[in-house]
Amino acid sequence: MNLRTIIGLEIHVELATKTKLFCGCLNIFGSPPNTNVCPVCLGLPGALPAANKQAVLLLIKSALALNSEISLFSKFDRKNYFYPDMPKNYQISQYDLPLAKGGYLAIKDKKVNLKRIHLEEDTGKSTHLGMIDKSLYTLEDYNRAGVPLMEIVTEPDLNSEEEAYDFLVNLRKILEWIGVSDCKMEEGSLRCDANISLSKDLNLSNKVEIKNMNSFKIVEQALNYEIKRQREILEKGEKVKQETRGWDEKKEITIVLRSKEEAHDYRYFTEPDLPPIKILEEWIDEIKYKIPELPQKRIQRFIEKYNLNEYDAKVLNNSKVMSDFFEDTLNHYFNPKEICNWLMGDIAKYLNSKNLAINQTKFTAFNFSKLLNLINKELISGKIAKNIIEELIESGNDPEILINEKGLGQITDYNELLRAIFQILEENMQILEEYLNGKEKVFSFLVGKIMQKTKGRANPKLVNQLLKEELEKRKKNEN
Ligand SMILES: [Zn+2]
Structure with a gap:
């Protein structure tokens, strides 16, 4: 049967603000349970929220980097439902007037359009424990309740699990690059849900939502499984049920969580405790100015300006800190290819082995350029430089001093x-x-x-x- 796969993604990204969205509690990961909480994020009666401007500005920054249109007027809404990880029994989110609309992100030769980007609060975290003393326990940690969450919703423009994967990789890179989130999936900073259906001609099958996929690999696996499952149902002449499913990591299958609720089930209404959000044009101008050159553009510039091949330019721009370090070094020692070889070779090898980014070490672009100059002037050999590179990165020492101390200078006598x-x-x-x-x-x-x-x-x-x-x-x- 000739079936076309149609996938839309909803990505939740925790924004890197100092404090939560509606209170002054710290927005940090890994504190002891229920230590970053207050009457507002615990939903105690009478407590009133106040919106965090920093979160709004980070969302605008993301929206601009994703070519979206910022709404100058927007508001918060209540999404009502009961769940133990949400002490107010409603979530403050945005319904009909999101902070940003439209936009796109390119993957390979394709533009994936965005529907909207809105701001909402995260929920707490439930830990379900098995049988203890013949009872079932669920522990609730409200440290995460009220953390600012940006939700990015794509149009159903993706047609395979590979495209969904590429989209997520590119999105994470841009958000990390502009510094709005650490995007650590293992800490839940970036989470993804997917809507998937198959269509024959113009007949679309019912949509199935897959929730809570916590790694890109799982997104790819779960979508792959779900495409096959739906195809088998349709090929038998049966109907796909509209429902929400989850990924069972052990069995490697999707399982039913619940039959799909509609938007009206949430009884959305305007949040009465918060005024509407009015965005000033000068904020947008100021943020535009602060957005760094984005990866795709920078890769192109590296190829043209520094004569690097595409592969090198791409690897250097896998992270902004590495790319910045490369250009900083160039200011003192102009040999792009040589710098690139070192960064992608011995230096990357060391950083990977320690799981560090270059800015988490004491190594500076200035000392690196000094080392390269010493090799260039034949004061040390390349081999000696390779031998001491780890020590230089770890200590942050001046290579000239280290070489003199160790008597490593080249013999020319x-x-x-x-x-x-x-x-x-x-x-x-x-x-x-x-x-x-x-x-x-x-x-x-x-x-x-x-x-x-x-x-x-x-x-x-x-x-x-x-x-x-x-x-x-x-x-x-x-x-
Ligand atoms: Zn709080």
């Missing part, structure tokens, strides 16, 4: 080099004999021995030159 050459020739009389008898291949073996003897500090060019001269001399003497 003729006498010292000749001494090493004589010694090696003496220790390898048989090889020398072979060379003199015309087996010139052994030359590089001797160079290797000399480099070994000097612990890689000998200037290779000089070693080559001096060794050649010395061997020629001996050849003549022999004849």
Whole structure:
């Protein structure tokens, strides 16, 4: 059967504000349970909310980066439903007048359109425990209740699980890049629901929503499973039920959570405790000015301005801090390709092994450029630089000082080099004999021995030159 897959995503992103959306409690992850709470976020009677301007500004920043239109007038609404992780029994969200409308995000050759971006409060976190003393327990932690949550809703423009995956990867990168959220899925800072249906010609099957997928891999797996499930139902001539499903990680299947509720089930109405939100045009102008150059544009610029290939430009721009570090280094040492090779090679290897970003170390672009200058001036060898790079990143020390302290500078003194050459020739009389008898291949073996003897500090060019001269001399003497 010729079926087309149609997917829309709803992404929830916790915004990186200092405090919660409607009270002064701290917005931080990992505190002991129920320590960042107050009458407002616990929903105690009589407590009144006040909106956090910082959250509104971060949402505007995200919306601008995603090409959305900011609504100058918007408001909060109550979404009524009962759930133990939501002490007020309603969630303050936005219904008919979201803060931003429209917009798009590009993936590969496709523009994925956005429906809306709105602001709402997060709920608390429930931990369901198994049987303890023959009872079932659920623990509630309200630290997360009231954390500002941005909801991004896409149009149903995605046609495969791969596209959904690409979209999420690109979205996370932009939001991290502009600094509105840490987007840590493992801490719940970014969560995703998906609506999925299959269509034959113009007949759309019922929509199924998959909730609470907490990793990109699970999104891909769950969508893949759901596409197959719906296809089988339709091919049997049956109807897909409209319902909300969840992903069972152990069984690797989607399971029914509940039959779908409609918007009217939530009895939305305007939040009476909060005034409408009026956005000033000058806020938007100010934020526009603060949005950094976005990854796609920067990749293009790196290719054109620094003559990097597309692969290098992309890898460097996987994170903004790395990309910034690259350009900072260029200010002191202009060799883009060489800097890139180091950053993507030995430096990335070290950072990955420690799970660190470059700005979480003491290593500075200035010291890095100094190291490159030392290699360039042949004051140290590239090999020595590789040997000390970890120490430089960890200590943040000046490479010049470290090299002097350790006596790692390159040997360019003729006498010292000749001494090493004589010694090696003496220790390898048989090889020398072979060379003199015309087996010139052994030359590089001797160079290797000399480099070994000097612990890689000998200037290779000089070693080559001096060794050649010395061997020629001996050849003549022999004849
Ligand atoms: Zn609070």
